[in-house]
Amino acid sequence: MKRLIDKGLMFGNLLYVGSPALVERYARALKHLTGHTTALDEFHIDISGYSPEIGDELEDHYYLNHGGVNRQFILLSTEQKFCPLLNAHFSTSHDILKRFMEANERQLFALMATDAVAGELENSVLGVDSPEQLFDIRRIVIEADTTTGTIKESARLETMIDRFMQEEDSWFDDELIEAMVTSAKRTGNITRNPLSLEHQAFEQKNFWTAHFGGLYLFQDADSSALIASREKPQGRFPVKRILSLGERKKIGEFLQENQLAEPIVKVRGADEAQILRQKMTFVLAETLVNKGMDVAGLSYADVRRLAARYTDDLPPEYEGLAAMVRWAETRGARPKIGLDDPSYFYLMRATHGPDRDLVNMLLAELSPLDMRQLYICHKNEFYRQYRDWPDAKKAYCVDFLAREYVDNKAGARAYLFGDEE
Structure with a gap:
């Protein structure tokens, strides 16, 4: 670390x-x-x-x-x-x-x-x-x-002041006045500075907790759910769905029904296509690391050039990302990428709303090859996974985040997830 x-x-x-x-x-x-x-x-x-x-x-x-x-x-x-x-x-x-x-x-x-x-x-x-x-x-x-x-003493003094103002002959209550003076020495003038x-x-209705291996609770939703990062907990829970991260299609349906997530790229020619290109590069870097290569400090172009030698070894997440980028940047029909496609959650981000950070946190865990989103949205899980990464991946990740994120965190978040409304 x-x-x-x-x-x-x-x-x-x-x-x-x-x-x-x-x-x-x-x-x-x-x-x-x-x-x-x-x-x-x-x-x-x-x-x-x-x-x-x-x-x-x-x-x-x-x-x-x-x-x-x-x-x-x-x-x-x-x-x-x-x-x-x-x-x-x-x-x-x-x-x-x-x-x-x-x-x-x-x-x-x-x-x-x-x-x-x-x-x-x-x-x-x-x-x-x-x-x-x-x-x-x-x-x-x-x-x-x-x-x-001090705050408890201030409340006590306020009670004594009210009593002093309301009771008859309070000016003759030496014990009350002495107590007020002693208290005021500790609190100062609470009438001017409450x-x-x-x-x-x-x-706290919708939240993530680290307990029980990691759980996402969406209680305040039209279609409520409990989503477990590991095995589904046993028991009776006041929600409509009990899911695990492995049930990707059902999680996608839950996000759609509650309008909690939307495509990063909605129209052809959108600038957001560059976000998907960066995600593709992370997937390519993973492939190169698995081949024993040192990718630290390499640019997007360098990573893509080297990965061209291993097209047969690319993970399935890559093709869905590439198809969506091709549609956004060139002509052709929009690709149909289903809820069970390995690339589906890489193509999504949370909609604006009170649960935006929570949903992006869930999406980060569903798209772990995007190490940037995992770091930004779910540091607990990032640190847990980082410990087991090969040294080459650790070096690449740290170099990238230090160059592309640390100096402009707010700008990077706005670029990736949209401006706050």
Whole structure:
């Protein structure tokens, strides 16, 4: 994995924590949440405050996420909203944390001026022992406060102020006034700078989870489904379909019925045909790697030229992609590529909507030879597969992503998946 780390493709965009004040706040929050301490004087954290270096130190990379549910978090800076979420067990967790930080940016900025904010993404279950329990996770509530309880103290002060304003003779209640003064020393002027946090509850209906080998739950769909990356789970589930990734035709029907995916190239002459050409190159590179060739640093043209020697060895995904490109760039009838064609999911991308990222994540797993989409849309699966790749494929992939993606991530995503509406 060293190649990925060196090129910023793994543990990239993390927040550096090196000042004594921030390190001390983090250590205090870590003790507050987990009972653990750290002896490190510098490290990096993701959007949730998880640090790979502290994970190594504790020999526990799930120290903020035991059981894979109710993820805890430590916030030191509003800049964390730009960080990725590592070791994610739910596809929605990063978005929930980011939305929470954006909705409360001013309040969090004020709180984090002197302390860390620590909390938890709470749901209605404490653990996931069976797939049935995943259907109970429909609402995530964020509980957060500073390590010294500033928000709780602010709520207590607000209650005392209301009592002071409403009760007769409150001016003569020395005990109440003394309590208000003491509390205000900790919270500041809450009438001018309220310290409550908004938007603390989030609905979670359609999501991916790493539990049970990887499951996609589409509960909020006209035709609901549970799609398993490995074997289908056994049990009774409140969905119309229970599928595995091997049931490609049925998954295609599900995406069509719910209008969740569309062809990348819809009309002849479209610029999107270039996306399919790039996918063809990834397929060709896979063929060359399997022949023992070093393809790192080669251009699209170089890969196609070398692969011309092995046309009989090309995987079936290639012909469907090539046929669609020929139709888009030349004359002729549009090829009929069925749901069970190996190239079908390589030709699709998610439609605009709230489940766009989730569907692109599913499509990435259904088209694994497109290593770029797998990296962008499903990093957990990318890292899992990467460990078993031959060295030549690792080198090619890292070189390509470093050249074509890292410097313009937003532009690449817009180009591949369409602009956000």
